[in-house]
Amino acid sequence: MPLRLHCRGFVSDCFVMEGLMSLYYAALFLHIVGALGLFAALALEWAGLSNLRRARSVGQFRDWAGLLQGLRRVGGPSGLTLLVTGIYLTVTRWGSQPWIILGLIGLVTMVVLGAVVTGRRLASMAKELSGEGALSPALRRQLQDPVLLLSAWLRTGIGLGVVALMSAKPGLGGSLIILGGAAFLGFATGLAAGAWGRRTFSVATESADS
Numbered sequence: 001m002p003l004r005l006h007c008r009g010f011v012s013d014c015f016v017m018e019g020l021m022s023l024y025y026a027a028l029f030l031h032i033v034g035a036l037g038l039f040a041a042l043a044l045e046w047a048g049l050s051n052l053r054r055a056r057s058v059g060q061f062r063d064w065a066g067l068l069q070g071l072r073r074v075g076g077p078s079g080l081t082l083l084v085t086g087i088y089l090t091v092t093r094w095g096s097q098p099w100i101i102l103g104l105i106g107l108v109t110m111v112v113l114g115a116v117v118t119g120r121r122l123a124s125m126a127k128e129l130s131g132e133g134a135l136s137p138a139l140r141r142q143l144q145d146p147v148l149l150l151s152a153w154l155r156t157g158i159g160l161g162v163v164a165l166m167s168a169k170p171g172l173g174g175s176l177i178i179l180g181g182a183a184f185l186g187f188a189t190g191l192a193a194g195a196w197g198r199r200t201f202s203v204a205t206e207s208a209d210s
């Protein structure tokens with residue numbers, strides 16, 4: 001529903017209304033820029049993760065883990081922009097709505113999963129790194145940790161679910177179905193991808209050993 005300006009009062013009142021509308025559209029623009037930033041960070045995470053899982057040397061590990069750890073500089077400001085502009089859009093126009101509350105829960109879940117699940121695992125692997133040359137078999141096995149894939153898939157599902165919520169703006173039932181369905185699809189795909197990754201890794205190491 002677009003905002004329309006029906007100003008029949010004093011000219012000064014019309015200027016104030018126009019100013020507020022421009023602010024609203026500026027906030028909406030920034031909100032969408034924040035969403036683009038969040039998905040850019042997710043896309044870089046996917047690229048980093050798939051290369052990291054194939055890393056054979058300490059140098060390759062450092063390069064890709066460095067990219068993944070640096071994603072905080074894109075994802076953090078994007079998340080903050082989404083939150084601040086989202087609160088402004090909510091307060092100035094929409095008030096409390098189920099799709100907004102679930103969107104907020106989705107955003108917080110994405111941030112927590114990224115920092116606690118993925119961030120901590122990468123940091124603890126990076127700590128085990130020493131010297132140069134080939135990666136230790138223990139570290140190569142840790143890189144196949146299915147939870148890393150699960151976390152990335154789940155956040156992708158939730159992110160897409162939140163975009164669907166923001167676009168359709170449904171009631172409580174619709175919002176729960178959309179976000180729950182998207183999170184479930186992300187979770188199920190992540191589980192399948194993790195199991196498949198583990199299986200191909202053990203087949204590859206078994207054939208390398210024999």
Ligand code: HEM
Pocket residue numbers: 028031032035038082083085086087089090094100103104106107159162163166167168
């Ligand atoms: C993962 C997080 C989020 C993403 C990807 C996202 C994305 C979007 C997108 C793409 C739109 C434009 C939809 C349209 O114009 O039809 C939008 C609108 C909106 N978002 Fe978000 N958003 C997120 C989080 C939030 C949060 C946390 C809040 C509130 C605290 C919020 C509040 C709003 C509001 C009120 C609108 C409606 C603006 C309008 O149509 O006038 N969003 N969001």
